[in-house]
Amino acid sequence: MRLPIVLFAALMLGGTTVVPPPSTDPLFAAGQGETRGVLMLIDGRVAQKRYAPGYSDANRFISWSMAKTITAMLVGELVADGRLQLDAPAPVAEWADDARRRITLRQLLHMASGLDHTEVGEPIENSDTNQILFVGGTQDMAARAIAKPLEAAPGQRFEYSSMTTLILSEIITRTLTDSREPRVRAAAYRRFAEERLLRPAGITTAFLEFDGAGTQIGGSILHMGLDDWGRIGTLLLDGRAADGTQVIAPGWLAFMKAPSPTNGHYGGQTWLNTAGADDALFPGKGPDTTVAALGHLGQYVIAARGTVPGTATPRSVVLVRLGKTQDDQLAAVRAALGDVLDPLVE
Incomplete structure (x- = not known):
């Protein structure tokens, strides 16, 4: 049975119909484990938002x-x-x-x-x-x-x-x-x-969440709704909130997104899509400047800025996938995310 789509946008901008983005069906297919929620933002607008049965805006998802x-x-x-x-x-x-x-x-x-x-x-x-x-x-x-x-x-x-x-x-x-x-x-x-x-x-x-000493479990455990994970992705684009507020200083965000000396695919607690090796986020797919917050069992908040493929028109994309997928299926999840992202921005 096809899973329900909460929102699938063929956006109207200035009277021009925008071609709908690629389907998120591959992210809910067999072999993906349990995808619980997917959110796609294109140029700051919700292009797709979809939950598996039993999940909704009422849920917080573990980081x-x-x-x-x-x-x-x-x-x-x-x-x-x-x-x-x-x-x-x-x-x-x-x-x-x-x-x-x-x-x-x-x-x-x-x-x-x-x-x-x-x-x-x-x-x-x-x-x-x-x-x-x-x-x-x-x-x-x-x-x-x-x-x-x-x-x-x-x-x-x-x-x-x-x-x-x-x-x-x-x-x-x-x-x-x-x-x-x-x-x-x-x-x-x-x-x-x-x-x-x-x-x-x-x-x-x-x-x-905090431990018994009052230390936030900052490497592993906090919870947010799907839309708010999208807001984290928006911050990863240029440090600005949706209303234009500069939340993260440009210089600090540049540090977080710059390759570290000991791993060219890792910055400041952030994963990178830098070209040159198979351990990029999405080898050969999406802009080299794509970055992501990644979590155990297949949590992804992906932020990409580039152009509409085949044009010089600027575009930004935030793609969030939340769920529970065991390690032996994670390669398929990442491949599917790359396939969804690649036609959107280069």
């Missing part, structure tokens, strides 16, 4: 690692305020007396801290991230992440790690408040996120 990109946006606000410095040693007091004191904020954002973090262990229960999120680290996740020793020189190699982003969340919290009271710490973080990011972007459904 998984898409939260990392939002954490980086918040770090950028503190850099803009002069309260954090990108190339200064990360302000982590526990590292002051050993070699970890050389780790910079930039290296943490680039996943190149050199800390001995294991995102996916063998067997899976040996993953540091799983242990901290779901087993024995829930009362103070950042403390467990901070305590890890170096296994490589800072800045030497890329190693994707949710624990690294937990440290960034803890740095944000310590910058905002000296309190060690969990409720005070969580309130300070939530208030800052609301005032500097969520409210200016028009986001109303965000629910942030």
